[in-house]
Amino acid sequence: MSDSELFVAHVPGIQYGVLDSLVGYAVRRAQIRMYETFIMAMEPWGITPPRFSAMVIVSLNPGLKLTQLAKIMGIARSGAVILVDALEELGYMQRLPAPEDRRAFSLALTEKGKADLVKITAAVQAQDKAVTQMLDSKEQADLHRLLLKLSDAAI
Amino acid sequence: MSDSELFVAHVPGIQYGVLDSLVGYAVRRAQIRMYETFIMAMEPWGITPPRFSAMVIVSLNPGLKLTQLAKIMGIARSGAVILVDALEELGYMQRLPAPEDRRAFSLALTEKGKADLVKITAAVQAQDKAVTQMLDSKEQADLHRLLLKLSDAAI
DNA sequence: TATTGTTATACTCTATAACTATA
DNA sequence: TATAGTTATAGAGTATAACAATA
Numbered sequence: 034m035s036d037s038e039l040f041v042a043h044v045p046g047i048q049y050g051v052l053d054s055l056v057g058y059a060v061r062r063a064q065i066r067m068y069e070t071f072i073m074a075m076e077p078w079g080i081t082p083p084r085f086s087a088m089v090i091v092s093l094n095p096g097l098k099l100t101q102l103a104k105i106m107g108i109a110r111s112g113a114v115i116l117v118d119a120l121e122e123l124g125y126m127q128r129l130p131a132p133e134d135r136r137a138f139s140l141a142l143t144e145k146g147k148a149d150l151v152k153i154t155a156a157v158q159a160q161d162k163a164v165t166q167m168l169d170s171k172e173q174a175d176l177h178r179l180l181l182k183l184s185d186a187a188i
Numbered sequence: 189m190s191d192s193e194l195f196v197a198h199v200p201g202i203q204y205g206v207l208d209s210l211v212g213y214a215v216r217r218a219q220i221r222m223y224e225t226f227i228m229a230m231e232p233w234g235i236t237p238p239r240f241s242a243m244v245i246v247s248l249n250p251g252l253k254l255t256q257l258a259k260i261m262g263i264a265r266s267g268a269v270i271l272v273d274a275l276e277e278l279g280y281m282q283r284l285p286a287p288e289d290r291r292a293f294s295l296a297l298t299e300k301g302k303a304d305l306v307k308i309t310a311a312v313q314a315q316d317k318a319v320t321q322m323l324d325s326k327e328q329a330d331l332h333r334l335l336l337k338l339s340d341a342a343i
Numbered sequence: 344t345a346t347t348g349t350t351a352t353a354c355t356c357t358a359t360a361a362c363t364a365t366a
Numbered sequence: 367t368a369t370a371g372t373t374a375t376a377g378a379g380t381a382t383a384a385c386a387a388t389a
Contacts, residue, residue, distance in 0.1 A: 040262035042340050047260055048248035051309055052241060055316045056328065057222040059335035061237060064219040065262075066339045067212040082216060083356095086207060093203035100370060105202055107195035107220070112357055114372060128371095136365045136370040154206055161210045167341045172334055173211065179323060179331040180214035184221045185197050186322045238379090254348060267380055269349060283348095291347040291388045 040065060067164060074160035078153055079123060083108070085157060087116055088125060088142065088150050096139045098131060125149065195220055222319060229315035233308055234278060238263070240312060242271055243280060243297065243305050251294045253286060280304065 042062055043049065052058045071082055080088075083106065090105055091097055097105075103113035117140065120126035125146035128138035142150065165173050197217055198204065207213045226237055235243075238261065245260055246252055252260075258268035272295065275281035280301035283293035297305065320328050 041259075044260045047245065050244050050248045051313065052244055055312065056320050056332050056335070057226060057237075057312075057316050058241075059332055059339070060215065060219050060222050062339040063335045064215050067215050071212060082212075086213070089205050089207055090202065093205045098370070099372095104196075105199045108356095109358055110371070111359085111373080115356085131370095134366075134370075136363095138371080157210065157212075158206065161212050165211050165338065168334060168337060172337075175330055176334040176338070177211050177214055179327055179334075180211070180218045182323060182327075183320065183331070184214070184217040236378095255346080263379095264381055265348070266350080266382085270379085286347095289347080289389075293348080 040069075070160055070164050071157070074156050075153070077156075078149060080153055083116060084120060085153065087120060088146065088153070091126060091140045092142050092147065092150055095141050096131075098134075098137045099140065100137075102140060120146070195224075225315050225319050226312070229311050230308070233304060233311075235308055238271060239275060240308065242275060243301065243308070246281060246295045247297050247302065247305055250296050251286075253289075253292045253294065255292075257295060275301070 068082065075081070075085070086106060087102060090102065099113045099117060100110055102117070103110045106113070106116075108116070117126055117128065121128070124143060127141055127143050127146075129141055131137040131139045165176070168176060223237065230236070230240070241261060242257060245257065254268045254272060255265055257272070258265045261268070261271075263271070272281055272283065276283065279298060282296055282298050282301075284296055286292040286294045320331070323331060
């Protein structure tokens with residue numbers, strides 16, 4: 034962000050024209066806001082959105098290999114290596130030998146990773162709730178449902 | 189994206205846990221989808237989301253200076269230089285001397301920029317409509333309204 | 344002194360491609 | 367031959383900081 038100033042969605046006196054009518058532009062602005070607040074909420078742990086996703090997925094699907102994690106997250110294998118390296122350095126994830134394949138690793142959270150994930154998840158949920166608090170319950174549910182409908186649609 | 193494969197929101201057999209309950213995660217996935225289709229739709233013109241925003245804003249607010257554009261778009265001044273450089277190289281934007289300030293430039297679209305922006309805008313609107321087509325009219329309006337409410341809220 | 348545009352530099356994220364060790 | 371993980375490398379995108387010209 035420029036000069037440490039926060040992003041202003043609409044600068045007074047400026048015409049935004051067609052941008053204001055695009056769902057895609059609104060999605061992008063919402064994403065910027067969500068990302069900013071996520072990073073602030075995760076500051077104590079050094080967790081980014083992809084790191085959080087990786088921790089949750091490995092936690093619930095123990096024994097995943099790096100290639101599987103990459104496919105699930107939609108990133109390149111080399112990206113998964115860097116992601117796991119970072120989580121290993123934070124003491125949250127470990128590469129265990131895969132019993133049936135000496136080329137591969139079984140990914141798992143460390144005990145510290147499991148313990149901190151509980152607190153991290155609570156903080157993420159609180160942040161998600163805080164950002165959406167200006168919507169009433171029905172609006173929150175509608176927004177969530179419509180976003181899922183948008184991105185889960187067949188391509 | 190990994191190995192030229194498209195992002196799959198839910199890989200069969202994988203547990204996503206709390207991720208599926210977060211509005212922020214849904215926003216991110218919707219944004220990935222919107223971005224992918226935007227880039228595909230803009231392939232004939234080499235236009236990215238920030239380039240499109242810059243063209244629209246300069247088109248509707250002619251005479252803007254680089255520093256103003258940077259502030260409006262929420263990027264650093266150095267980023268605006270690179271953005272304008274790219275649009276100038278595409279033949280879409282020009283730096284005109286600012287009449288009242290010899291340090292600054294007045295940004296404006298070229299004739300080619302104005303002409304192509306009409307077609308580009310039509311393609312962007314078609315893409316936005318295509319991605320949201322699985323929502324009915326009311327759902328589209330609701331989604332747009334709720335996204336704006338989310339990102340326009342006071343921080 | 345402050346501001347405008349620019350440049351130099353660096354950091355993050357992510358991709359492709361080549362490599363090694365296994366399968 | 368194909369696959370798992372790794373490494374090297376490169377390309378966006380964006381940031382900070384310093385600079386010359388001008389205000």
